[in-house]
Amino acid sequence: MFSKTDAEFYKENGYFHAKQVFTSDEVEAMRGAVEAIIRRAAETKYDKNHTWEGDYLGDEDVRKLVLKGFHDVHYHHAAFSQAALHPKMAEILRGLIGPNVMLHHSKMLVKPPEKGAAFPLHQDYPYFPHAKHTMLAASVYLDDADEENGAICVIPGSHKLGPLPHVGRYYLDHREYPISKATLCPAQKGDVLFFNYLTIHGSDANRSSRPRRNVLFQYRDPLDAPTVNTHFDWGMGLMVTGENADYFEFRNQLNKL
Template sequence: MTPDAILACAPRVLTQDQRESYFENGYLLVESVIPDDVIDGINAVTAAMVERSRAMTASDDHIDIGPGHCADHPIVRRLTAPDAMDETYWQFANGIIADIAADLLGPDVTFNHSKLNFKWSDGRDAVKWHQDIPFYPHTNYNVLAIGTYLVDVAMEDGPLGVIPGSHKGPIFEHFDERGIWTGAMRDGDIATLATDTAAYLPGPKGSITIHHSRAVHGSKPTTQANGRPLLINAYAAADAFPYTSPKSSYSHHYRDFVRGKPATWAHHDPEPCPIPPDWSGGYTSIYAYQSGEDSKPTPRDPGVRLSA
């Protein structure tokens, strides 16, 4: 659907001004929209996951642990696919934020994936400028991510930063010049953008950030000693079809309809998109790729194939 067609549908949660602002700027901050008891429920389940990590010495399919992790000082960098780890996360992905996704994608919405990023105060967890769509190309760019702040996030806590209007610009390469996937834009490309206009989006617990899959975004390190948790859920319009292999990190909820029904026609956007690696055999995290922890030359995905 086009933005005009989406805007012509009655909104469920957002105001018309908020929807127009999203289409104009490529991002939105909605403060304190998630009730406290919902956030407290997610935080209780998340604390249990961190407890579970104390017994771990290496990352597994769901819990990505960082350098220096130990039983006494657990450092969980990311929960991968929390929607498959506990029903609380999945109910949340299906609740008010699915209505908000429908306000911006149109009435028919599929779930893409979820992750819970912690950002630690050791300075290593800045997220470099990147766009999301080169990680998961779709036939059109009605794809977005909703970040939920599980604690108050101030300017010094590494809030999400987005370059306004960048979703209307080019889609950039996220491989470096050696052919290694870095999950980040190249310096030369960043130099073409007005990074000084970036909007940083601090907000109280229960606020959400929404960014368009083409919006250039990143986040600075935090000074928050206990780590800054950000729960991200990504969605696509039903008429946006993925054409690369699903990441191994996606859950069984991938492409589930959270609102509406399947599309009868695919919608195609003429803007071309670079192809990511084939992650059907394994995907770590944006932190691991951006920090160079995982830096083998990476062949691009040849397209969805039958498994052996």
Template sequence: MIAQDDVEFYKENGYLLVKGVYTEQEVEAMRGAIDRIIHRAVEANMDRNARWGGDHTPEEELKRVVLKGYHDVQYHDSAFTLAALHPNMRAVLSRLIGPNVQLHHSKMLVKPPEVGAAFPMHQDYPYFPHESHSMMAGSVHLDDTDEENGCLHVIPGSHKQGPLEHVGRHYLNHKEYPIRMGVPCPAKAGDVLFFNYLTIHGSEVNRSGRTRRNVLFQYRDPLDRPIEDKHVNWGQGLMVCGENPVFRLYKGAH
């Protein structure tokens, strides 16, 4: 699925866009699953706006922006279990992480047309810090994305800086790290952007008339131990590639 040059690019830059990981039919299945999850959340009176607060966005704009986000979507629809274990994903992950790969968690992110909320620049590290920094996101694009509808921006090579201090452990100082500092990563539906959890990234508001839907899978080497018991769920640790070299009982802890 990827060449050695791609592996070297990822190591140097901390991200890699891989095109055509999923077929049109597989993308459509995940789109339908997202629609059904949101519908069930509304019916259960558990719908919510997952946008970030803070001074990174003017107050009046912050009041109107929206982000639909739910974690561990593989527990809600089998389309995401199949996606997380997709042969093309496994082919990439085994080259970028190694022969043994675990799923840490997943989440869906939906930026509605015209009001889809921004994500200020940040590292994912503060949310689930690990010892060896093998943690990697695979951001699955379910719509064509560009700068108009809030595609991801990354700062190449920023993963080499190590963990940085975040505002309230959520995002970096937006004056020091504005989103425009990053390189935009436009993509087509079915493409996947892989990036290390230390790579600085963010995205602008969706100002277009198009929806921007992504599903993000976080993967790690099973020997990479968490520094803190954060972002833990009862199904964590599904083996995606290879084996878990250490036998232990899984009871919902990292």
């Protein structure tokens, strides 16, 4: 049961760890769907390595590491659309965003055993800036995660800093924001980590013999308008709870793409 105390924690710290939102059966359904996507993609031009690149990694390191990521997974398999609309998710989202919640996009991120790439610390804001900053991520853990296999880390309260300059729009300067500066958020499969898109977060490499599979849903208030016409595509717009009072303007924006 999501409480007022939970909402206050999120407001103060910029993140909230919800335990056992999904059952083992629901997690297994999403795991199977993830494997099916990877298997189908391997036979197409869409099979790419999404490892972050930059001066924090040498070329040799980049070649060794792997990160599999695919957007709009709720169009690939019903397990993800069911997860995005799950009653437990909707209850928490109403407490964090308000009565009206829209799905912005979804994606999966897979760090394979022993060579899963790190995510340097960053904010999600540069990718899809919005006026009221209601945007948040809900990262669903499909595996137990700890320091060894690259659990997500956050800097509590960093959302209060507002938008920060990023290196090439992708990540914060690793000399000023090393991963060691962040708080590890270990989790069990079925848990969900919610964090505001201004909250600084990232994860270390997967050095274990276990995979680290996550599905991420990005949500916002439908009246929180984008300030830049970017990351605005056909994978968004599903209402999770409440109504979209700005639907016709939203449709006009989509029609212009």
